[in-house]
Amino acid sequence: MAFMTGLKVDILTNGSALPMYADPDVSEDGSDSHTKYIKATTGAKFTVRVTVQDGFAWGKCDLVRITAYFDGDHGWVNDIWAQKTVAEFSTVSRWCQASSQWKSGSLTFGSLEIKEATDRVPDFNQLSSLGKIRITSQRCCYSAYQPPRTPVSHKDTRISEVSEKVLKGKAISHTVDLIEQYPSRAPNTALKVEPVLGPMGKLYTSNVLYRSKRTLQMLGCIKKTPSPEPEIARDSKEEIRSLRARLARLEREHDIKTVTSDASSARVKRERLHTEDRGSRKRSRRSGSIEVVDLTLD
Numbered sequence: 615m616a617f618m619t620g621l622k623v624d625i626l627t628n629g630s631a632l633p634m635y636a637d638p639d640v641s642e643d644g645s646d647s648h649t650k651y652i653k654a655t656t657g658a659k660f661t662v663r664v665t666v667q668d669g670f671a672w673g674k675c676d677l678v679r680i681t682a683y684f685d686g687d688h689g690w691v692n693d694i695w696a697q698k699t700v701a702e703f704s705t706v707s708r709w710c711q712a713s714s715q716w717k718s719g720s721l722t723f724g725s726l727e728i729k730e731a732t733d734r735v736p737d738f739n740q741l742s743s744l745g746k747i748r749i750t751s752q753r754c755c756y757s758a759y760q761p762p763r764t765p766v767s768h769k770d771t772r773i774s775e776v777s778e779k780v781l782k783g784k785a786i787s788h789t790v791d792l793i794e795q796y797p798s799r800a801p802n803t804a805l806k807v808e809p810v811l812g813p814m815g816k817l818y819t820s821n822v823l824y825r826s827k828r829t830l831q832m833l834g835c836i837k838k839t840p841s842p843e844p845e846i847a848r849d850s851k852e853e854i855r856s857l858r859a860r861l862a863r864l865e866r867e868h869d870i871k872t873v874t875s876d877a878s879s880a881r882v883k884r885e886r887l888h889t890e891d892r893g894s895r896k897r898s899r900r901s902g903s904i905e906v907v908d909l910t911l912d
Contacts, residue, residue: 618751618818620670621678625652625747625822626661634822635835647819651835654723654788654824661704661721662749666694673814675753679807683750684721684790686743687772691804706792707801718798723824724791727775735780736773744773745786747822753814754807761803785829 624631634650664680678694680701692701707718726744736744773789809815830836 618678620667621751621818622665622667623749623820623822624663624665625824626663627655627658631663632660635830638834646816647821649821649823651823651825651830651833653827653830653836656723656725656788659704659720659722659793661702662747664692664694664701664749664751666699671814672696673753673810674755675810675814676756677754677805677807679750679752679754681750683743683746683748685746685773686740686748687790690801693805693807707798708792710795713797716798716800717792717795719792719795722791722793723788724774726773726787726789728781728787729775729777731779732775732777734773736776740773741776741780744776744781744784745788745823745825747790747824749820749822750817751820752817753810755810756805757808758806759803760806785825785832787826787829788824 625634626632632652634652637649637651640649662682666678676695680692680694681689682692682703683689684706690703690706692703694701703721705718705720707716709715710717772791774791809817825833827836831838
């Protein structure tokens with residue numbers, strides 16, 4: 615994603631840049647702030663890479679200050695000088711209060727635990743920045759060295775759980791986490807710089823919102839995957855053909871039985887009619903007049 619002409623931001627996992635999706639409902643033409651979506655996979659380590667491309671206008675600046683914010687937590691600085699073309703963030707350092715030492719860890723997408731209630735309530739800045747990687751860039755001139763960082767300035771304030779009430783229905787299921795942590799020295803002291811005067815010293819912002827695949831589908835950033843049609847196995851096809859042949863045979867047998875039954879019914883009917891006719895004829899002979907003979911002689 616190009617947010618300052620000649621600068622490109624990528625989020626990489628396993629060495630490959632993740633596809634970035636635009637919000638279909640937001641137009642950012644001519645804006646100094648750009649927002650894209652990426653798909654977050656729980657447990658995947660990632661790297662933020664800012665690359666200086668050909669044609670970048672350096673102007674009178676000494677460097678381009680790149681600052682990264684993860685879920686609104688602090689700001690990690692990586693300056694790009696004229697002889698440098700890439701700034702990356704793959705590990706960050708934080709002060710561990712439990713062990714009273716600095717620790718570095720790899721950036722990863724962790725799972726945000728959502729509860730009915732939590733002991734800690736995040737401040738507004740952190741809450742509004744959940745699920746967001748914010749990268750700013752600005753052309754600057756070197757001024758002086760900054761005082762060394764103190765533990766308080768970079769203590770661990772990450773959010774790993776949040777209440778449903780505080781989240782207010784936002785479709786956020788991930789957070790930026792640190793894994794494979796190890797003891798380290800304090801982060802390098804950032805130089806004190808001043809923005810270049812005029813339009814060249816404008817601050818540009820790139821917001822990368824990391825969401826689950828389901829959320830991206832609901833937002834319309836990516837299309838829903840259609841359900842694959844079930845494949846019919848070869849044995850199933852043979853079974854279907856066998857069933858069809860059996861059904862056809864049963865239908866033929868049914869037709870033959872129907873014809874035979876009709877013929878038998880007709881024959882029985884004819885025989886019954888014939889029998890009735892003969893009975894009628896016999897009864898007609900017996901039904902003639904009877905002559906009475908008187909055998910009594912006087």
